[in-house]
Amino acid sequence: MIESIATLDRAEILAHLATVVRPEQIDTDEQHLLDASVDRFKKYQAVHGIHDAPTPVAIVNAESTEDVAAVLAFADEHLVNVVPRTGRTGTEGGLETSVVDTIVLDCSRMDAVLRIDPENMQATVQAGVPLQRLEDELRQQGLTTGHS
Incomplete structure (x- = not known):
């Protein structure tokens, strides 16, 4: 696990995200966040409820390139880690949230x-x-x- 270097805490990140995209695009469901912390590389562990990666702050469901650009600009400005995903089929650990307070940027709707x-x-x-x-x-x- 890598500590975050973000300039904002979890609550502040969520509050700011709601000004960047529509609130309904932000998923903070606890089970969804746990599922988003791992990819299929750790499918066995996830099936058994073993989640050893930090839980992301939120999953942002981008619907346009403007959404992606706005989230990335926000994350860059505040040093927030971002993990991009779409099909959730990564098998090499690339979709895992190894940094505390990560945003998962899901582009599946695009x-x-x-x-x-x-x-x-x-x-x-x-x-x-x-x-x-x-x-x-x-x-x-x-x-x-x-x-x-």
């Missing part, structure tokens, strides 16, 4: 496929697009990510 450019073999998607949805849309055009 799930639009914006553009598929078959000529240049490029897809432009938002951060929360599930891989299967992208794969399905690409296959309609005879393309694939090659991932699956």
